[in-house]
Amino acid sequence: xxxxxxxxxxxxxxxxxxxxxxxxxxxxxxxxxxxxxxxxxxxxxxxxxxxxxxxxxxxxxxxxxxxxxxxxxxxxxxxxxxxxxxxxxxxxxxxxxxxxxxxxxxxxxxxxxxxxxxxxxxxxxxxxxxxxxxxxxxxxxxxxxxxxxxxxxxxxxxxxxxxxxxxxxxxxxxxxxxxxxxxxxxxxxxxxxxxxxxxxxxxxxxxxxxxxxxxxxxxxxxxxxxxxxxxxxxxxxxxxxxxxxxxxxxxxxxxxxxxxxxxxxxxxxxxxxxx
Amino acid sequence: xxxxxxxxxxxxxxxxxxxxxxxxxxxxxxxxxxxxxxxxxxxxxxxxxxxxxxxxxxxxxxxxxxxxxxxxxxxxxxxxxxxxxxxxxxxxxxxxxxxxxxxxxxxxxxxxxxxxxxxxxxxxxxxxxxxxxxxxxxxxxxxxxxxxxxxxxxxxxxxxxxxxxxxxxxxxxxxxxxxxxxxxxxxxxxxxxxxxxxxxxxxxxxxxxxxxxxxxxxxxxxxxxxxxxxxxxxxxxxxxxxxxxxxxxxxxxxxxxxxxxxxxxxxxxxxxxxxxxxxxxxxx
Ligand SMILES: Nc1ncnc2c1ncn2[C@@H]1O[C@H](COP(=O)(O)OP(=O)(O)OP(=O)(O)O)[C@@H](O)[C@H]1O
Ligand SMILES: [Mg+2]
Numbered sequence: 001x002x003x004x005x006x007x008x009x010x011x012x013x014x015x016x017x018x019x020x021x022x023x024x025x026x027x028x029x030x031x032x033x034x035x036x037x038x039x040x041x042x043x044x045x046x047x048x049x050x051x052x053x054x055x056x057x058x059x060x061x062x063x064x065x066x067x068x069x070x071x072x073x074x075x076x077x078x079x080x081x082x083x084x085x086x087x088x089x090x091x092x093x094x095x096x097x098x099x100x101x102x103x104x105x106x107x108x109x110x111x112x113x114x115x116x117x118x119x120x121x122x123x124x125x126x127x128x129x130x131x132x133x134x135x136x137x138x139x140x141x142x143x144x145x146x147x148x149x150x151x152x153x154x155x156x157x158x159x160x161x162x163x164x165x166x167x168x169x170x171x172x173x174x175x176x177x178x179x180x181x182x183x184x185x186x187x188x189x190x191x192x193x194x195x196x197x198x199x200x201x202x203x204x205x206x207x208x209x210x211x212x213x214x215x216x217x218x219x220x221x222x223x224x225x226x227x228x229x230x231x232x233x234x235x236x237x238x239x240x241x242x243x244x245x246x247x248x249x250x251x252x253x254x255x256x257x258x259x260x261x262x263x264x265x266x267x268x269x270x271x272x273x274x275x
Numbered sequence: 276x277x278x279x280x281x282x283x284x285x286x287x288x289x290x291x292x293x294x295x296x297x298x299x300x301x302x303x304x305x306x307x308x309x310x311x312x313x314x315x316x317x318x319x320x321x322x323x324x325x326x327x328x329x330x331x332x333x334x335x336x337x338x339x340x341x342x343x344x345x346x347x348x349x350x351x352x353x354x355x356x357x358x359x360x361x362x363x364x365x366x367x368x369x370x371x372x373x374x375x376x377x378x379x380x381x382x383x384x385x386x387x388x389x390x391x392x393x394x395x396x397x398x399x400x401x402x403x404x405x406x407x408x409x410x411x412x413x414x415x416x417x418x419x420x421x422x423x424x425x426x427x428x429x430x431x432x433x434x435x436x437x438x439x440x441x442x443x444x445x446x447x448x449x450x451x452x453x454x455x456x457x458x459x460x461x462x463x464x465x466x467x468x469x470x471x472x473x474x475x476x477x478x479x480x481x482x483x484x485x486x487x488x489x490x491x492x493x494x495x496x497x498x499x500x501x502x503x504x505x506x507x508x509x510x511x512x513x514x515x516x517x518x519x520x521x522x523x524x525x526x527x528x529x530x531x532x533x534x535x536x537x538x539x540x541x542x543x544x545x546x547x548x549x550x551x552x553x554x555x556x557x558x559x
Contacts, residue, residue, distance in 0.1 A: 010293055176370075182332050183371035186363040187432060188355055188387030205383065208373040212418070 008068075010131045014059040015247065017132045021141035023248040024128050030255045031124035034262055035117050040273035043265040044116050050258050051123045058127045068126045069119055076118050083111040109272045139163045144242075150233075157233025165221070173214060180209050277360060277439035277472060279306040283338035284328055290336075298324040300496040301338070306440070311466055311473045313483035313504075316493030317518030322476045323366060325493065326442050329474065330363030359388055362438030366445050366476075368429035372417035377408070377428045380417060384436040395435075402435035405465045407457065423454040430458075434465065440472040441465070447482065455479070459486050480522040484508065484543045494518065505541045524548045 011017075016024070031050070038044045055065055069076075089106030096103040129138065143160035150156050181191065184205045191202050266273070286299040298321045306312050306329070314322050327333035328340055331347050331354050339346045347357040362384075365371070374380035381402055385395045403413060406427040417425060430446060443462065447455035463486050466473045477483050483490060483504065490507045492500035494517040500507060507514070508525050515521070521529075525543040532538075538551045 179365065180371055182327070183365045183368060184383075185332055186330055186358055186365065187371075187384035187436065188359055189383075190355060190387070205371075205373045209370055213370055 008126075008130050009134045010060055010064060012059045012132075014057060014132070016054065016058040016127065018247070019132075019251055020242055020244050020248040021133055021137045022144050022242065023244060023252055024133060025138070025141050025145060027251055027255050028125055028128035030259060031128065032121060034255070034259050035120050035124065037259065037262050037266065038113070038117065038274075039266040040268070041113075041271035042268060043262040044113050046258065046261055046265060047120050048116055050255075051120045051127075054127045055123060058132055060127065060131055064131065065123055065126060068130070069122050072118060072122060076115055079114050079118070080111040083107055083114055106272075110274060113272075113274055135167045136164055139167065140238075155233070157236070161233075169214075169217070172217070173210070176213055177206065177210055180206050276308055278308050278341075278343050279329055279361070279440060279472070280304070280341040280344070281325075281328065281338065282341065284335045284340060285337040286324055286328060286333055286335050288324075297496050299328065299335070302328075302496075302498050304491060304498055304501055306472060306474060307489050308472055309470055310488040311463070311475065311486055312489045312491060313487035314474065314476045314491045314493065315478070315480070315483055315519060320493040320518075321496045322493055323444050325491075325498075326363060326444050326474060326476055329440075330361050330442055331357040332363060355387075359384075359436050360438055361440045361442060362433040362436050364430050364433045364441075364443045364446060366448065368432075369417075369422065369425035372425060372429060372432075375416060376414050377417060377420070378413040380428060381413075381432045381435050384432055388436060398435045398437060399431075402431035405434050405468075406431045406461050423450055423457075426450065426454075426458070427461075430461075438471070440474065442474040444476045445478065446475065447477070447479070455482065462486065480508075480520050481524075481544075484522040484524075485546075492517065492519070504543065508543045509540060 019027075031054075034050070035047060038047050055062065084103055084107045085101060087104055087107035087110050088102075089104035093105040094102060095105055095108065133141075139160050143156055146154075146156045181189075185191070189202055189205055191199065191206075193199075194202070281302050281304050284299055284302045285297065287295050287297045289295045300321075302325065314325060316322050324333060328335055331340070334348055340348065342357060342360065347354065372380050374383065378399055381399045382395050385398050390398070399413070400410075403410070408424065408427050408431060412420065412424060412428075417428065420428065426446070430443065434441065441462075446462065447458045450458065459482055462473060462475065465471075475483070475487065487504055490500070490502060490504050491498055492507060492514070499517060500513070508521060511521050511525065511529065522543045524545055524547070527548065528538050528542050536555070538548060538555070542548050542551055
C-alpha cells in the first residue's frame with residue numbers, strides 16, 4: 001500500500017486525469033447541479049450521455065465505475081419503491097390497482113428517472129474526483145478554492161496542511177500496523193480466536209509499538225519541517241504552481257453548456273417530465 | 276531438525292487492484308538442514324516475501340510450503356505451531372518491542388507457547404546470552420536501549436521460542452560495522468551451539484560470504500541460483516547482471532589475477548585472502 005492507493009485513485013493516462021484539479025472540483029459540483037436540474041426525459045438522456053462521455057474520456061474500466069454504485073444500491077431500491085407505490089398520477093394512467101396498492105405510470109417513470117439521477121450523481125463525482133484525483137491533490141485544490149475564507153482570517157492553509165499530513169500518514173500507519181501484526185504473529189500472537197476480551201488484549205502488543213512509532217514519526221516530521229523553516233501559509237509559494245490551460249476551460253465551458261442544454265430541454269414539453 | 280521445502284510458490288501483493296505486484300513467482304527450493312543459508316538479491320526482488328512464506332506468515336497463492344514434507348497451510352488452525360517451529364525475525368524488529376521490560380518482551384513468544392514460568396525464565400536467560408545482552412539490561416524498558424541493543428533484544432525474543440529454523444531478515448541493517456560483526460558472530464555461534472538451521476537475508480556480500488554455507492540468489496520474484504558461496508561468487512558477470520555486487524575480496528582477487536597474481540578459486544573472505552597471500556609470499 002502506498003500513499004496513492006488510499007482512497008480509490010485509479011492511475012491512467014486520460015484527459016480527465018490531466019485536468020486541473022481545481023477545475024475538476026468545479027466541474028464535479030456543476031455536474032451534481034445538472035443532475036438536479038433535469039426534469040424531463042430529454043434532459044435526463046442528455047445527462048446520461050454526459051456521464052457516459054466522461055467515463056469514456058477518463059479511460060476508467062466500466063466495471064470499476066459500476067462498482068462505485070454498489071454501496072448505494074439499497075438507497076436506490078428504497079427510493080424507487082417509494083416512488084412506484086406513492087406517486088399519484090392521472091386516473092387513466094393506473095397500471096396496477098390491487099388491494100391497497102395503486103401504481104400509476106407516473107410512479108414508474110419517476111422511479112426510473114430517479115435511478116438515472118442517482119447513478120449519474122455517483123458516476124459524476126467518482127469520475128471527476130475519487131477515481132482520477134489523489135486525495136492530496138484534492139486538499140491542495142480545496143485550499144486554493146477556499147481563498148475567499150483566507151480574507152476573513154480563516155487559517156485555510158493550516159487546515160489544508162493538517163489534512164495533507166493526515167492523509168499522508170494513514171497509509172504509513174496502515175503499513176506499519178501490518179508489519180507489527182506480522183511480527184507479533186511470528187511470535188505466536190493470535191488475533192483471530194478467543195473471546196472478545198482476549199482479542200482486545202491481543203491488540204496491546206500491536207497498539208503500543210504503533211503509538212510509539214506514530215509519535216516518533218510526528219516528531220521527526222515536525223523537526224524536519226522546522227529545519228526547513230516552515231512557518232505556516234504566510235508568503236509561502238508552491239513547488240508545483242498550477243496553471244489553468246485551455247483544455248481546462250474547454251471542460252468548464254463544456255459542462256456549463258450541458259447545463260444550459262439541460263435547462264433548455266426542460267422547457268420543451270416533449271415526453272414525460274417529473275412534477 | 277526440520278526440512279523446509281517450497282514447491283511452486285507464487286505470491287502477489289495487492290491482488291485485484293491496479294497495483295498488483297508479483298513478489299514470488301513459482302519458487303522451488305529446499306533449505307539445507309542444519310546449515311546457514313543466505314538469501315541475497317537486489318531490493319524488491321522478493322527476499323522478505325520469501326522468508327515470510329517460509330515462516331508461515333504469508334499464505335502462497337499457488338504452491339506449497341512444506342516442513343518435513345507436510346504442507347504447513349493444510350490445517351490452518353495449526354499454523355501457529357509452524358510459526359513456533361520456524362522463528363522469523365523481521366526487518367527492523369526493534370519496532371515490535373512493547374513490554375515494560377526487555378525480560379518480559381523476550382518472554383512474549385515462549386508465553387504464547389504456553390510454557391511454565393521456570394521454562395520461560397530459562398529460555399529468556401539462554402536467548403539473552405546468545406545475543407550477548409547483559410543481564411542488567413533485562414530489567415530496563417525497551418525505550419531506554421540503544422538501537423543495536425533493541426535489535427538484539429528482538430532477536431532474542433525469537434530465539435527464546437527455540438525454533439527448529441531461525442530466519443532473520445536483514446538482521447544487521449542499519450548497524451555500525453562492529454554491531455554488524457557482533458550480530459553475525461552471535462548467529463554463527465548460535466548455529467554452532469544448537470546445530471539448528473538458520474536462514475539469513477542480507478545485502479552484504481561480505482557477510483554472506485563469511486558466514487553462509489549456501490546461498491539463494493533472487494531476482495525479479497524468482498530464485499535464479501541456489502549453490503555454495505564458492506560457486507555463486509565464481510560467476511561475477513551473472514551476479515552483476517542481476518543487480519548484485521561481488522564481495523570486495525572477490526574483486527581484489529579478479530584484479531590481482533589480471534596483474535598475474537593468482538590466489539586461486541574460492542577466495543572471497545578477508546581471512547581466506549590473508550592466509551593465501553601469506554602462503555604465496557612465504558613460498559617466494
Ligand atoms: N505490503 C506490501 N504491499 C504491496 N507491495 C509490497 C508489499 N511488500 C512488498 N511489496 C512489493 O513486493 C516486491 C517484493 O518485496 P520484498 O519486500 O519481498 O523485497 P525485498 O527483496 O525484501 O526487498 P528489500 O531488499 O528492499 O527488503 C517489491 O516490489 C515490493 O514493492
Ligand atoms: Mg526486505
